[in-house]
Amino acid sequence: MASINFLYRSTKDYAPLNLRLLFRINNQDKVIGTKTKLVVSKNYWKKHNLKRLKDIDILNERKKVNDELDKIESFLLKKFHNSNPNLIDKKWLNNQLEAYYQEENDFIEEPTDGLVEYFEDFLRIKGKEISDSSIKKYTTVKNLVIKFDNYTQRKTKINEVNLAFKDEFEDFCLNNHYSSNTIAKALRTIKTVCNHAKLNGHSISHQIDSIKPKYLKPDHIYLNEKEITSIESIDENKLTESLTNARDWLLISCYCGQRVSDFMRFDKSMIRFEKNKPLIEFTQKKTGKIMTIPVHQKIMKILSRRDGNFPRPISDQKYNKYIKDVCDLAKINQIIKGSKKQETKKDSKIYRKISGEFPKHELVSSHIGRRSFATNHYGIIPTTFLMYITGHSTEAMFLKYIGKSNKDLALEISKFF
Template identity: 30%
Template sequence: MNKAIKSTSGTIKYRLKDVNSDKETSIILDYNFGRNNRIKFSTGYKVLPKNWDKTNQRIRAVSYIENREKVNSDLRLYSFEFLSVISYLTENEKQDREILKTILEKIIRGTNEDTNIKNTFFDFADDFIERKENQAKNIGAVKLSPITVRSYKQTINRLREFDKKLNYKLDFESIDLKFYYAFLKYMEENKYAVNTIGKHVKNLITILNRATEDGVNFNLKYKHREFKPVSEEAVSIYLTKSEIKALYDADLSKTKDWELARDIFLFGYYTGQRVSDYNGISSSQIKMFDDKQVFEFKQKKTGKKLFVPVHPKLQEIMNKRYNGKLPKKLNEPDINEYIKEAGRIAKINEPIIICRTIGGKEEVKEEAKYSLIVSHTARRSFCTNAYLSKMPTIDIMAISGHSTEREFYKYIKITPQERAVKIADSAFFKN
């Protein structure tokens, strides 16, 4: 009998999926093997963070948790059986993620068959969204905006509606190309726009990728090249310098909500920031460098720290309507509603042709430009007008926070004629 000592080459650790949750959260098995190699696998058990002993990686001895000894015993058993099995693998097999996940699946799912614990797609999705929601609320390395969290929730709601309407019995195993085309058809029949459908497919793929990484999903049919978000080019406008001036000059004094939304929008335009950063700027963000006033931003989406000169127009707004202070914060939906009214008063009436696919049918209609203005139009207008004013791209990116020129050029919106005029001013065409 061979009694030689065999190495596992890895370590097991149990942790909670979300230590900041105020609800029960999943207990995750982490297996670290080799450099930068890690497998995360759900044990199927959940516990309140306050009842988890992080040091000993066990449920605390709390009297009202009746099955704590069973859970702790299972956790010990999972570790023992897993390390026992992999000790007999070849070195190559010990580095094969799929083999390791299969072993964990057999050990953990098999052991839990009599406990009725099962990670269904909707269970996992709800847990995923809860964790993302807590990420958005808590201080951490990466925060998700409430809008992104809401988008995930909308996707799961649409999938639940689909599942109920068609009695599809949706779960990880049933998510394949047949499901994909059935879901697209369902969304089209319910008059959803192409980009809305694409958003939900994209969110679904994100959730499935995470479930696969966590060792909960083993069905990879969603990775088929046809299983992808659908899209069409969206209409994204920018306001020209003359339209910005008209907006600035518009008399909105009789409707203070519109006036506030307009002023907040102009702060977005003259700083080039996202609405999450320019809506609610505080006086503590105004700094002095070499006798120049600048705004200090730490972008909520990227975490980047940026410095933007305080434009004279913003100082005028502060002095004229806010006693030298900054405008108060306004809910983003209200900004989007009121800025359209401000644009209407400013007579930003250029007709814009809109082509959209809704319910599988192309719709073409004409809308006044002011009706398309939203909070994000401010940032896009800054980038485009700064580019047309011949501000160096590297300086524009230093303000906007774009990481690459490729992303920046995808962002600006100019016509071929405007680009030709800008090119005509280059040194090549001067001689």
């Protein structure tokens, strides 16, 4: 039986963690040590094993560190159990740790110049460090490139991603009813993969930086305070149990500002009180960050009607359908510009986003609560606090999300003159 522990053994403020392998053989206890490549701060390590931590930054750092330490421990213990204990010494430990890092950094066993094949390598490499949603995004674009290759009857090479490829790829996508923004996002993803390939020794086109897909400004659709009040005031007799459940989730999302992948996992056990203020603590699914945010009094009111419980979790597909019906019942039917998925041809079962003018309730989807929260509270709650709750990393990203232009920002600033 063997075990591994990690220690900070340095007088410096930052240093790599030491590793100790402990095992027993021939009735003798053995301890072998070496250094990892994981560098942490002395200040952080003092708090690493504390049980009652409230510092979000330390909690997030601990998650990253523990993920890496768990991988190292799992790798070494597996090697230990497949080795002769009599042959295990410091040299063995150093060789195995080096093998671990080599495996982590050994990106490509057999170099390939095909774009689709490199997408697969990229996903294998980055799969350990990117979110499930990002993996889904890259896989979707990879499949789109496969369709393009089937259409052109040739395999696109990494160094063929140039301006001519851009034009041909855009024409193919437009002919297959993909929206301009979907095409732009796909091209940006392809550029990311090609630049990654360059870092791993592949040649890419000198025109790659000239591929600049144009984004159309997306429609900024959100529920204003009057519309949210209308949703709150729907006659209960018109709501089925499923619609009531979805209505409550929609209201919760409008008052918490979180993604559906997060708020749909909320449970009353996540709520705690500090100075008589309700807070909810959870880990964001997309980013892995541990979050603590205040619970709005409107959410507490919903929970009080449900004996302190959150509504019943439902699938994204059902949630998207039900909240459209809820907003229809709330008479949110103003005709506005937007885009929604429609079948390209009758019975084709191929759906694409189509732009046009539609009743607003038809354009409601799962992200509208988060956008409504950010938009309705902009200028009321300091932007820094709003960004913390919504999870935007820069103010530019946040302002773009709520549809604010430089002109809007200038008008906000003019209030102080």
